[in-house]
Amino acid sequence: MENQSDEQHYKLPGEDDIERASLEAARKAIGQVATMQRQERVGRIMALVPAMKVAALVAVASSLAFYFFLKSKPSAPQVFTVATKAGERRRVTLPDGSVAELNAASDITYPAHFGETREVRLSGEAFFKVKRDTAHPFVVHSGEIDVKVLGTSFNVKAYQNDAVSRVTVATGKVGVQKQASSPGVPTPGAPAPGAPAILLPGDQLIFDHVLSSFSLRKVDPKEAADWQQQALSFEFQTLRDISAELGRVYGVTFDIRDTQLAGKRFQLRVKNESLANILKLLSISGDGFSYKIQDKVVIIE
Numbered sequence: 001m002e003n004q005s006d007e008q009h010y011k012l013p014g015e016d017d018i019e020r021a022s023l024e025a026a027r028k029a030i031g032q033v034a035t036m037q038r039q040e041r042v043g044r045i046m047a048l049v050p051a052m053k054v055a056a057l058v059a060v061a062s063s064l065a066f067y068f069f070l071k072s073k074p075s076a077p078q079v080f081t082v083a084t085k086a087g088e089r090r091r092v093t094l095p096d097g098s099v100a101e102l103n104a105a106s107d108i109t110y111p112a113h114f115g116e117t118r119e120v121r122l123s124g125e126a127f128f129k130v131k132r133d134t135a136h137p138f139v140v141h142s143g144e145i146d147v148k149v150l151g152t153s154f155n156v157k158a159y160q161n162d163a164v165s166r167v168t169v170a171t172g173k174v175g176v177q178k179q180a181s182s183p184g185v186p187t188p189g190a191p192a193p194g195a196p197a198i199l200l201p202g203d204q205l206i207f208d209h210v211l212s213s214f215s216l217r218k219v220d221p222k223e224a225a226d227w228q229q230q231a232l233s234f235e236f237q238t239l240r241d242i243s244a245e246l247g248r249v250y251g252v253t254f255d256i257r258d259t260q261l262a263g264k265r266f267q268l269r270v271k272n273e274s275l276a277n278i279l280k281l282l283s284i285s286g287d288g289f290s291y292k293i294q295d296k297v298v299i300i301e
Contacts (some may be wrong), residue, residue: 084102149175
């Protein structure tokens with residue numbers, strides 16, 4: 001009887017028990033490995049935290065530095081350009097209160113605020129009434145010449161394709177000089193680069209772009225603003241140059257088919273005249289050349 005009871009007490013586990021025990025052991029082993037891997041990852045991340053903090057501080061510092069650089073960097077000065085079309089005129093009030101009367105097919109460029117000098121750039125024609133300020137000279141850059149004044153009224157005519165530019169003084173005193181970059185040899189007695197010619201009321205300076213030379217002549221000071229009164233004055237100018245000005249004033253284009261006639265010079269002064277009447281007067285003084293107006297085109301033969 002004793003031997004039978006001993007065999008029952010030490011009975012071996014069955015196959016199901018062994019399988020369950022194996023699975024449980026495997027789960028524990030896997031859990032231990034996962035725990036170790038997590039701890040290893042956390043350790044690696046913690047080791048990177050100081051470097052990450054430094055990188056974040058550098059990024060913030062760089063962003064702040066760039067922001068303050070942009071705030072401290074002077075912005076480009078604001079510049080305005082006012083332009084007129086053919087047959088159009090405009091009055092422009094400049095930042096200092098000076099006024100520019102802009103003729104047809106012209107443009108003027110100026111800053112929103114003047115600095116030590118009051119500088120503008122002109123292409124075309126304008127009559128200036130400059131507010132007097134002896135501490136801040138007023139300078140007009142136009143083509144190859146610079147006009148410098150303190151406070152006066154004068155006219156600048158400097159169209160890009162014209163053979164000559166003209167500066168005519170109505171009141172006050174005006175200094176005119178050739179820009180340093182302009183080519184050519186100065187005319188004796190005329191202003192050289194850096195040496196302005198001084199003009200008084202009634203003086204007109206003419207700059208020849210082909211010869212790069214100056215000439216001076218006396219005119220009625222009222223002529224400086226003649227174009228504002230619908231007056232046109234041509235002093236021994238070629239028909240080619242006259243047609244260019246008439247085209248700007250009346251908004252037309254010219255087709256001169258006789259090249260010899262285009263180079264012929266005319267003298268004419270008119271006021272409040274139509275284009276047709278001006279062409280008629282030119283034809284009479286030009287041995288009766290023929291012309292016709294077709295829409296916006298004037299054909300001269």
